[in-house]
Amino acid sequence: MQTSWIPFIPESASTVSSKVDALYFYLSGVTLFFTLLISGVIVFFVIKYRRRNPFEIPRPISGSHKLETLWSVIPFIIAMSMFVWGAQIYFENSRPPKNANEIYVVGKQWMWKIQHSTGQREINELHIPLGRKIKLIMTAEDTIHDFFIPAFRIKADVLPGKYTTQWFEATKAGTYHLFCAEYCGMNHSGMIGSVIVMQPSEFDNWLSGNAGQQSPAVAGQQLYQSLGCITCHGANGEGGRGPTLVGLFGRKVDLINGQSLTADEAYVRESIENPQAKIVAGFGPIMPTFQGQVTPEQLIQLMSFIKSLQVTGAPAATAPNPKLIPSPAPSAAPNRQ
């Protein structure tokens, strides 16, 4: 939907923003209609039935079940239309697409630290390519923050000790506001930045111009060795005294207590910081805790490394995993798996 001619609408630069705007127009339309209707009727009644004689007593009217039903049912139907519309967009957005490029975001008082899966780091700036799906994996080092890009109509809280995600696909090149939207202390209003949407080719140039930094997966592999994970989980995550880590993310894991779960960021974080919480079936509770020994960023690096361990068994991190590098053209993108 082309909305640039309408006043008081923020720049619309993602696949979601025009959907939210359409919902906004519907909500505003209904509100305007009812506000005008009710104030119009009130003004009309107040003028028409103004008191003409100080002692007049109008005839009482007790009410009407028909009218009560009417003005309960019609607002309910309208409310349900708003519910369904809003819920539908929300539900769609809650599931990031499988082929999205992942970018890690760490919020701390009062800055945004961003790392691309190829290793480029940014502070308070997020460079992204136009027309590609981007998934943000976010966590905080201290208190709660919120990653808000008004032009994309998205926001999500960024919490300590937890991973939240949101995704988007930019539809318009340009520079947009990035705000922290959850009050986080003294310089909350200074925790702002820019989102720079570039043409894919420019973006690839930008990426290579910033090359030479270690990718999180490589850094994660070094941590994997220095923390000694290697002794139980194997040099390439193939497992040993500890369970295998190859292809862990998204896989169903059976636990010793008979339950099972699908491995995600929250599960992996918990297993590193509090290994006794969920023991994989067939293994003993022998892993020591790493609570306080790894920073949120190092956790992200470890996860990146684990994600890079594919079924082929090769530690992809030595040669950066092709799927982590945004490809120049979508057609040339290698398939996942």
Place this chain on the structure above:
Amino acid sequence: MKAIETFQLPTAAKVNYINAEYGLKSWLLTRDHKRIALLYLGSISFFFFLGGLYAMFIRLELLTPQGDLLSSATYNKVFTQHGIIMVFFFLIPSIPATLGNFLVPMMIGAKDLAFPRINLLSWYIYLLGGLITIYALLAGGVDTGWTFYAPYSTTFSNSYVIAAGLGIFVSGFSSILTGLNFIVTIHTMRAPGMTWFRLPLFIWAHYATSLVMVLGTPVIAITILLLAFERLAHVGIFDPAAGGDPVLFQHLFWFYSHPAVYIMVLPSMGVVSELIANFSRKNIFGYKFVAFSSLAIAVFGFLVWGHHLFVASQSVYAGLIFSFLSFAVAIPSAIKVFNWTATLYKGSISYDTPMLYALGFIGLFTIGGMTGLFLASLAFDVHVSDTYFIVAHFHYIMVGGALFGYLGGLHYWWPKISGRMYPEGWGRFSALVIFVGFNLTFLPQFVAGYLGMPRRYHAYPPEFQVFNVLSSAGASILGFGLLIPAIYLVWSMRYGKHAEANPWHLPGLEWRTPSPPPTENFLVTPVVTWEAYEFAPPEEMQVVGRLRDEAVSTE
């Protein structure tokens, strides 16, 4: 015979609750619900003024995009303290503790509340809570936002969080005691003939509010206690570093604080029901629907807290359910608005000041309520949550709703409370100024919010300046408008025209006793033989006039 009987003796007007006893002690140790209402009126007016002062600093700071007037640390304290004082020390006690305290016994034909000593105790508890909070402000202030979100409040804030929390914790008990007192009074102390469905809607609204006060307030007490434990001892309830969950705090906080919105607005709806019916001389359209919608709001209000957590990492499915329930809670409010509007139909509508506030309330509450639907709509809320859209929305409910009802009610019952008339011309003028100032303050904030301006920002990008300038201009008009009644109401206590027993010619019980009323409210126990809002029919309208004369002459 539908004539309006008066329950009073000719001598009643000479001795009333104000002049029955003199001296500070007679006020500080009073058990008269009317005097306690005045004690509350004085104290909440002080807190309203203080909260308004903070609002003034917020609007001055936001005139320019740079943070130039105050430092960031000071600004954060200013908006936090504005919120804490306005919510916990003005809005929550406003109508129940003043108008409710004064009128619940009078409207049901009782001599006092069920527990007069507990009523006085509730004021002292409120005052103690207020003093602790003032200590927190003077000692250095608090900067967590009125929402006290963990882990900022438990771990990172270097301000007087526990003192401020303690003030709220303590004052909560005054709210519980008031609610308890109202529930028991309404159940057990109605005058003969005052059946449940003859109760004025003000009473129904206070009954519903009292339920929320009694059931909800303990939860905020527990939440603040946990917060204090966490801050002092790091027990690890909310702090993820110690294995806690900061989102749990938000669930607990909103489990009380969302229903608290209904503590603020339900009494106001009760006032507006009175004003609309009485100033159009009509019984309320759909009495039972309006009465039960208050209860429905009180019950459903407890089930929607999760709509404050749509972007706070709550599960998608929880989001869907809370969104649905939030839409459902809007229906009883819509029913009220339609019934108030229908009550005006073929009425005899006067344009007295209280009625202007009531009409303003309907318009503003409609906008506030409809923008609530915007926020209940999930995808829309994601974009505007924590922006100025939220700020505008809840001010439409709390100022356009709660405050307008409070001011309307204060004017309406002022002759009864003080025995004096307020100056009508000034009343109408200030009501208009307040209406215009309010809209100019908060309408631009909806726009700024949709454009993406986050709340609680000390400095902001320059493109939002135009909306902030409009808003600050509106706020100065609003502040000016609010000073006018503050001046003339005080003035009228000494110089206002003496009020008759029933200056508006209404059937309610509170109008069938002198103004100001005697300490016992009624010298004879009233026997109610009429329905709520039963005005004498047109052919007997002279009777109303004659009875009015009787009321001031002899029995």
